[in-house]
Amino acid sequence: MEAIGTGAAANVSSEAAKGIFHQVKRHIRYVIFYQKIVDKFEQKRRTLIAKRTSVQQDVDVTERNGEKIKADVLDWRHRVEKVVTEKEKKVKDLEVKVKTKCFFGLCPNIKSRYQLSRKAEEAAATFDELIKDCQFDRVGYPDVPEPVVHTDFEAFKSREEVFNDIMESLKDATTSMIGVYGMAGVGKTSLVNEVERQLHEVEVKLFDSVVRATVSRIPVIKEIQDQIAYSLGLKLEENSLVVRARRLCERLRKEKNVLIILDDLWKKLDLEEVGIPFGSRHKGCKILLTSRDQNVLSNGMDATKTFAIGDLENDEAWKFFRKMAGDSFESDEELRSTAIKVAEKCARLPLALATVARALRNKPLIFWSDALRQLQRSYLEKSSDDISTEVHSAIELSINHLSSEDL
Structure with missing residues (x-):
């Protein structure tokens, strides 16, 4: 029994001796092979810096x-910048100490060599980990652009009810497609711009994304796809409309709740051709449309709800016109009387009111009188049937009153 105990004690002593020997050997290595360890540190440092430059x-x-x-x-x-700066400084400081010898320059500075080797080895190991972490297939991702916020919306009293109804419909789970209609210049686009702005600013988001596209009289599917894709940070580089539609559809379906605003529809738009998943294909997708024709919305697009936007009330039309034109005519009765007649010719349409008022802002009576004559001409020839006579006249007048500096 005593022999067994003595043997066990001997084994323990032997293992302890081996452990001590390895520890001593490792520490001696720091002194003897310090230059080799420092060289390895330098090699890892250069590799890491090259990786940093490449990234x-x-x-x-x-x-x-x-x-x-x-x-x-x-x-x-960030980690590379911090580590390289810190480790380099510590190693460089110790290298200076190593060059300072002991005993009046007769013996190498053993302590400094030891410290330098340990720090260099630790730093090389840290550098090696960072090098291994540098495995990036891509360093970036497509940026989803910030929405353009329209801050020039005029909150007309006569539009409050329609605006609130649209916002409530967007919250209604049973309403998937909403249409807004009214004649040209009545303010449909401005209204949906304000809807979009408020949806972005509310604390509790109704939609993960709000995207939009202008359709126009002759729809170009590729351009509509590009507009929607841009809002989502998606690049559509394919030429095939079918492939582009498939990719756009896949991207839209990744959004749990998405609102798609399609402005200025003239006829039925094939949503599937564009790549817009709707109905059973994506129950989280809602669509807000604008058009001049209610039939396009109700019959062509099968909108769940449609809202009409009419012209302004007389009082708010005049207030809006004064705001756009300035108050220069308030002190001149004749000028004010002419301004009222000019405003009446704008048929209470926000676009016509704003266009004419800005063109005549701070102008003398002669300009206002000339503008009134232009707006009164019954034989005005329109270049297009796309817009009302009042809006067309307003645009023509604003062009005629541009100063030479503007041109």
């Missing part, structure tokens, strides 16, 4: 392409 080049190209840098790339770059 920075990719970052520069990505940012020039309008993309955002991924979070893990930003974090890696």
